[in-house]
Amino acid sequence: MKYKFSLRGFTYHFNDLKTVLAKATPQRSGDALAGLAAEDHKERIAAQYCLSELPLKVFLQDHIIPYDKDEVTRLIIDNHNAEAFAPVSKFTVGEFRDWLLSYQADCQALRHLAPGLTPEMVAAVSKLMRNQDLIAVASKIEIVTKFRNTVGLKDRFSVRLQPNNPSDNPKGIAASIIDGLMYGCGDAVIGINPATDNPETVHKLLKQLDDFRQQYEIPTQNCILSHLSTTMEIIDKAPVDLIFQSIGGTEKTNSSFGIDLKLLEEAYEAGKELDRGTIGTQMMYFETGQGSSLSANAHHGVDQQTCEVRSYAVARKFNPFLVNTVVGFIGPEYLYDGKQIIRAALEDHFCGKLMGLPMGCDVCYTNHAEADQEDMDNLLTLLGVAGCNYIMGIPGADDIMLNYQSTSFHDAMYLRNVLKKKPAPEFEEWLQKMGIMDEKGQRKKLDHKILSLK
Template identity: 80%
Template sequence: MAYKFTLRGKTYSFKDLKILMAKASPARSGDALAGLIAEDNKERIAAQYCLSELPLKTFLEDLLVPYEKDEVTRLIIDDHRNESFKSISNLSVGEFRDYLLSYKVDAETIKNISPGITPEMAAAVSKIMRNQDLISVTSKIEVVTKFRNTVGKRGHFSVRLQPNNPSDDPKGIAASIIDGLMYGCGDAVIGINPATDNPKEVSKLLKQLDDFRQQYEIPTQTCILSHLTTTLEIMDKSPVDLIFQSIGGTEKTNSSFGIDLKLLQEAYDAGKELNRGTIGKQMMYFETGQGSSLSADAHHGVDQQTLESRAYAVARKFDPFLVNTVVGFIGPEYLYDGKQITRAALEDHFCGKLLGLPMGCDVCYTNHAEADQDDMDSLLTLLGVAGCNYIMGVPGADDIMLNYQSTSFHDAMYLRKVLKKRPAPEFEEWLLNMGIMDEQGNRLEIPEQILKLR
């Protein structure tokens, strides 16, 4: 179905909904690479106007990726909750934007309609919103998850302690963990990207983290970000807390990752059987990123931000403990500079939260992108205001294993101080009891019991 809009006497025609969505997207290098970007700002504005007048129910009828060819599309349509959609079913995309920004619409209202919102609806409304709008809506939303502690409560802000090491050296990893704990990091998860996916080595890392956690009674969860098949292989003999997997927004993208919905379901069921959580059972950890479908030649002519939003439907299916968009990791071919990275991060956070996910963000960039740490400081602050659940804590903000720039332990302390946010409640209590921080969140002198860790 073609869509048309007349702007200042000129009629713009968009041959189908995929093209309309792509042309309405804020400019980014990945869509330009795919040949989907608007020719100029006039065409982009015309597409945004046209999109704003589209009824939300259009996205239940005009499917961007064919139902019969894609299991993610089938998941989106088959799991759609019409009862939750009913109260907004008569709205256009533009009216939905106004609805979300209304002072009358609060966190509970959004939670109630969330199961009725498809990823494409979320992506569409984000395309006609300013950054301020995206922040305003997500700042209302609270998505709380529990395993050994509670992440996502309003007024709290968590950190994944990321002690990656290029050779998985136990001493190097331990040093980074201790450093991170001294700055109050690690309440989201202590999670390592392993240098190798070898099951034996992954098991060693899991045991190291679990022994450390138990010895000092740290109320957090651990994770080795190995492939799902590796985790399943070692699950019966290794201390697996969170189950990790990268996911995408199409069946073909997920196939490029070596997974499908059936395998994810198998891992989810197996993780539930472990029953390692003490205060909750949410144990899935997913990472996403704009551009993954395009890089896998699995985008079906759909823009990268809409496909990213579709990945959140996959995540939502498995009630995750953590989800994060690794926003600038894929490189400038997909998000060229600091401006594009910032916009993409706010969109991803908005779409994920709107769909009911516990969204975090790896505030990051590769060294060949037109971005620097000032851009990341700005994005970090914006996400903190927007109510992001957690960020990464990397020694010196420089991941020496993955070779990209992220956020540091100091960055997390900065954000908590300026926005008056606190760690996860159970983790904060541990920090106080260990003498690492005071009631105001100030870092104290390294206490005697921590010196012993060295």
């Protein structure tokens, strides 16, 4: 279906719905690289006007990637909840934006609506919103998940403790874990990106984490971020808590990751059989990132942000404990500078929350991007205000294994202090019991013998 919009006497023609979505997207280098971006601000504004007048129902009829050629499209359409969609079914995209910003769209209403929204609807409305709109709506949505502790409560803010090591050295990993715990980090997950993805190494790392957790009775969950096939190979022998996988928004993208929906379903069922959670059963952990479909030449001419939101439909299918966008990790070819990274992160967080996901964000950039730690300070604060469930905690904010810049243990303390937020309740109780944190959420003067490297 073709679309058009007249602006100041000039008519802009768009060949199809995915072109309208791409041209309406705020400027980013990935879309320009793919030849999908608007030619200038006038064309972008015309596409945004055109998009604002489209009924939401259009996205159920005009599929941007054909139903018969993509299993993610089939997942989106086959799992659409018409009853949940009913309250907004007569809206245009512009009217939907206005409603989201209204008092009527409270947390309960937005949670009930989530199963009725397709990724394309959510991506579309985000393209019409200012940064403050994205923050205002996301801040209203509380998505709570449970495994060994409770993540996502309104007055809480969690951290993934990320003790990566370039040689998977056990003592180096242990030192980073202890350092993070001393700053109150690790309630979202203690999660390691292994330097090598072989089953034996992953098994050893899982055993190390689980022994440490049990020794100090830490109410958290562990994860080695190995490929799903590696996890599945050892799942009956190793102490697997959360099951991790990077995912994308098209079948071809997921194929480039070596996965499909069937494999994710098998992993989900295997995880449920383990039943390792103590207060909840959510155990899937997904990472995403704008640009992954483009880098795999698997985007079908769809802009990178819409592809990203389609990956949230994949995540939503498996009731995850954690989801996070690794927003600046792929590089400046996709998000050129701090401004583009900040915008993309706020979009991802808003879109994920609106679809009912427990969204976190790796507030990060690569060293060859036009960004610095000041940009990350700004983004970290904005995401905290927006109600982000968790961020990464890395020694010195410098991941020495993956070679990129993220957020430190101190950054998490800063955000909790300025926004008056606390760790997950079960984890907070443990921190107080161990003498790490006082009842006001302040870090105590620590005795170095509280935890040891045994």
